[in-house]
Amino acid sequence: MIEFDHVGKRFGNVQALDHLNLQFSPGKIIGLFGPNGAGKSTAMKMIAGLNQPDSGHVLVDGQKPRQSRDKIAFLPEIDYLYGWWTLKQAADFMRSFYADWDDNKYTELLGFLNLREDMKIGKISKGQRAKCKLLLTVSRRAPYLLLDEPLSGIDILTREEIINTLIRDFREGEQTIIISTHEINDVESLVDEVFFIDQGRIVVSGSAEELRMTKGLSLVEIMKEAFRNVQQ
Amino acid sequence: MSNSKLKMFTKLYLKDLHEVTAEIMIVVIGVALVTAGFLLSSDQKAPLLIFPLILLLGLAGLLPLISSFKLLSREWSQNTVYLVMSLPVSGAMILGAKMAVLLTQYIGGTLLIALSSYLLYVTKLSQYLTTQQQSLMMLYNNPQLFQSLLAFYVSGLVFLTFLCCTSFFSQIAGKLSAKFSGLVTAVTFIITLILSGKILDALGTGSDELYHMMIQISGDAANYISNMNMSSLSYLVLAIILFILAAVIYDRKLEL
Structure with missing residues (x-):
């Protein structure tokens, strides 16, 4: 389980996370939604051990995130792979570091995503790079999969491929997937639980299905309503 | 099954070695040109090529320091630091692999220049440097x-x-x-x-x-x-x- 206990984080004058308390239930697909600058990426990087709280603490299965890096597969929003790598070289590199790397899954997904191993990361389109990043992340059998804005700047067809890959591959109860995005439409059907975050605080949270039922609104409409209330 | 630390270190080392290919090639090409120069030049002009070799020796000593700045700063400028910092390895291993690359660069470059100098000495200089030759023989x-x-x-x-x-x-x-x-x-x-x-x-x-x-x-x-x-x-x-x-x-x- 991933827990945030009164986590605060400030960058200069900006309060990125403001005494954030939350728990991500294991074995589910969780949406971390909010507008740009809400604190989603800061929270994701904190789980991945790339950021540290100024106050409070984050625990991954009771351990500090930096001690749990082998349990977490993190897909950041930015391009983080070496441009001179081919996809094969990138996969070889990842295979050497993660005992949970699954070659069968990698080969299967390679075909499913229409990628080739000889593709050079620095020479392919943004959509193909996004698919390469996804392939390298989900080819691990990591207990926690963190996807930070996985659909940002990606065309509609590639978005569908990415979402289909996640649906196809998700093992309910075994893996926790946390998707941070402000493009809720695309992942609305995917998530079990949602956390709407703004200015570093949770404004609405709960089961996606229950929220839709009780409010009679889609998740996009719930977010709009929640943030309208916050701004007032 | 956990992956071995040696395998992880080797992967990091090879990745970083690729990042300094340009600096390694500068020394290799420089030494190749000077060596070809003295092998092809006349016996009278060949001794002059000892000066470019000395310059190359200075370059082989300086370039690893420049590479040390490049190796680390590029991780940030190209965002690959997100990958490196997510790896389940310690900072000592990340920096150790980079240090091993810099030492390889230094040792490889200086040994290449030493080999070229030896060739220059054997093929062109030995006939001029009878007394110096004797003093150099003191090495042995x-x-x-x-x-x-x-x-x-x-x-x-x-x-x-x-x-x-x-x-x-x-x-x-x-x-x-x-x-x-x-x-x-x-x-x-x-x-x-x-x-x-x-x-x-x-x-x-x-x-x-x-x-x-x-x-x-x-x-x-x-x-x-x-x-x-x-x-x-x-x-x-x-x-x-x-x-x-x-x-x-x-x-x-x-x-x-």
Whole structure:
């Protein structure tokens, strides 16, 4: 389980996370939604051990995130792979570091995503790079999969491929997937639980299905309503 | 099944080695051109090519220090630091792989130049340098002179290690500052060098090294080697301290 206990984080004058308390239930697909600058990426990087709280603490299965890096597969929003790598070289590199790397899954997904191993990361389109990043992340059998804005700047067809890959591959109860995005439409059907975050605080949270039922609104409409209330 | 640390280190090493290909190729091409130059030139002109070889030797010594800045700063400028910092390995392994690449670059470059110099000597210079040849033969006859040269080479290697560790330490310290990273790096680098010099002076093993070398290279070689080794040892200890500090900051304080 991933827990945030009164986590605060400030960058200069900006309060990125403001005494954030939350728990991500294991074995589910969780949406971390909010507008740009809400604190989603800061929270994701904190789980991945790339950021540290100024106050409070984050625990991954009771351990500090930096001690749990082998349990977490993190897909950041930015391009983080070496441009001179081919996809094969990138996969070889990842295979050497993660005992949970699954070659069968990698080969299967390679075909499913229409990628080739000889593709050079620095020479392919943004959509193909996004698919390469996804392939390298989900080819691990990591207990926690963190996807930070996985659909940002990606065309509609590639978005569908990415979402289909996640649906196809998700093992309910075994893996926790946390998707941070402000493009809720695309992942609305995917998530079990949602956390709407703004200015570093949770404004609405709960089961996606229950929220839709009780409010009679889609998740996009719930977010709009929640943030309208916050701004007032 | 967990993956072996050696395999992880090798992957990091090969990745970083690729990043300094350009610097390695500068020395390799330079040495190839000079070697081809003296093999193809007339016997009278060939000795002049010893000067470019000396310049190349300086370059082979300097380039690893430049690479030390490039290796680390590129991780940030190309965002690959997100990948590197997510890996389940310690900062010591990340920085250790980079250090191994820099030492490979230095040793490979200087040995290549030594080989080229030997070729120049054997093919073109030996006929001119009858007396010098005799003194050079002392290398084989006088083990202490050979040891002196070896101590000189090792001390160069240790000094480079110290400079690269200072570079790593100052860059990592610089990354703790979000706005003035470059300035903090430069100031930390200079202050660390000054402080290290003062520490070594206080220990009596620092800045007099060159003076001792000039006095003693022609005299008591055993004393010279002893001084050189003491000096190298002091630099090595400082390098290890700076490396550990850089690795600890990397592991505990560095954020993206």
